[in-house]
Amino acid sequence: MFGISLGDDGAELRPLEPWNAEEYLAHIDRCREYVGTHISLADRATDLSSATAFLQMYADKAATDSGRIYGIWVDGTLIGGVLFRIFDAQSGSCEVGCWLEEAFAGRGLVTRAIGVLIDWAVEVRGIHRVEWRAASGNTASLKAARRLGMVRDGVLRKSHPHRGERVDIEVWSVLAPEWRARRG
Numbered sequence: 001m002f003g004i005s006l007g008d009d010g011a012e013l014r015p016l017e018p019w020n021a022e023e024y025l026a027h028i029d030r031c032r033e034y035v036g037t038h039i040s041l042a043d044r045a046t047d048l049s050s051a052t053a054f055l056q057m058y059a060d061k062a063a064t065d066s067g068r069i070y071g072i073w074v075d076g077t078l079i080g081g082v083l084f085r086i087f088d089a090q091s092g093s094c095e096v097g098c099w100l101e102e103a104f105a106g107r108g109l110v111t112r113a114i115g116v117l118i119d120w121a122v123e124v125r126g127i128h129r130v131e132w133r134a135a136s137g138n139t140a141s142l143k144a145a146r147r148l149g150m151v152r153d154g155v156l157r158k159s160h161p162h163r164g165e166r167v168d169i170e171v172w173s174v175l176a177p178e179w180r181a182r183r184g
Contacts, residue, residue, distance in 0.1 A: 002014060002015075003073075004116055006072065006109060006112040006113055006116070007108075007112060009074070009107070010074050010075040011072060011073070011074045011107075011109055011112070012072070012073045012074075013070050013071070013072055013073075013082070013113050013116055014070060014071060014073065015068075015069070015070055015071070016055060016058070016069045016070055016071035016078075016081055017055060017059060018052050018055040018056045018059055020055060020071065020078070021048055021051040021052040021055055022048060022051075023078050024045065024051050024054075024055060024071070024078065025045055025047070025048055025051040026078075027077075027078040027079065027080075027101070028041075028042055028045045028051065030101055031080075031099070031100075031101040031102065034101065034102040035099045035100075035101075036163070037138075038134070038135045038137060038138035038141065038162070039097075039099060039135070039138075039162075040162060040163075041099050042099075043163075055069065058083065061084075061087070065087065065089060066086070066087050066088070067083065067084045067085060067086060067087050068083060068084045068087065069081060069082075069083040069084075070082050070083065070113070070117070072100070072104075072109055072110075072113055074104065074109075079100065079101045079103075079104045079109075080098065080099055080100030080101055080104060080109065080110065080113075081098065081099055081100075081113075082096065082097065082098045082110065082113045082114050082117055083096065083097050083098070084096060084117065084121070085097045086131075087121075087127075089125055089126065089127065092126065092127055092128035092129060093127065093128065093129040093130075093131065094121055094127050094129075094130055094131065095130075095131045095132070095133060096114055096117055096118070096130060096131070096132055097132070097133070098110045098113070098114060098141065098144065105140060108147075110144050111144050111147045111148060114132075114144065114148055115148065118130050118148065118174065118179055119179075119183070122176045122179050122180065126176075127176065128175060128176045129173055129174075129175055129176075130150075130173060130174050130175075130179070131153075131171060131172070131173045132144075132145045132148075132150055132171075132172040132173065133156075133169050133170065133171055133172075134169065134170055134172070135160070135162065135167045135168065135169060135170075136155065136167065136168040136169070136170050137167065142170060142172070145172040146172075148174060149174055149178060149179070149182045150172040150173055150174045151172065151173060151174065151178075152170060152171070152172050153171040153172060153173055154170075154171055155168050155169070155170050155171070156168065156169040156170075156171060
């Protein structure tokens with residue numbers, strides 16, 4: 001199994017696969033309320049079958065090169081994750097996303113993990129545009145996009161239904177030349 005260290009705080013990024021479904025479900029159960037405030041990820045895994053199906057969907061996306069999902073583990077415990085929700089190498093664009101247990105927020109884990117994904121997308125796969133979408137009320141997510149050097153492209157007003165309400169979605173992006181200049 002491979003893992004990428006996210007620093008010297010015991011954090012590691014590695015693939016999140018269907019065989020991790022039980023661990024993933026336990027993690028989601030711990031953070032369901034917090035994560036579910038802004039994203040529907042928490043609503044997608046309510047039992048072992050749905051958790052397995054969700055992770056299998058991303059295994060299938062990885063097999064077709066259209067998406068991927070990775071977990072963030074700290075000292076051997078799954079505490080969050082990052083993903084390529086959409087990955088389109090042919091058009092040179094992708095969309096990244098994240099989630100994290102509240103107890104681990106503010107440590108830079110998401111910023112470091114998404115940085116690994118963007119590095120790989122840009123430098124290995126030749127992606128030109130990396131996009132991040134987040135509800136306007138999700139200030140932690142928007143701050144992470146800023147820390148990554150992303151630019152706010154605009155707001156899709158009331159474009160996303162979430163738990164019975166329509167919410168504004170902000171679109172942020174970084175282009176490959178901007179990412180390279182920032183990293184260089």
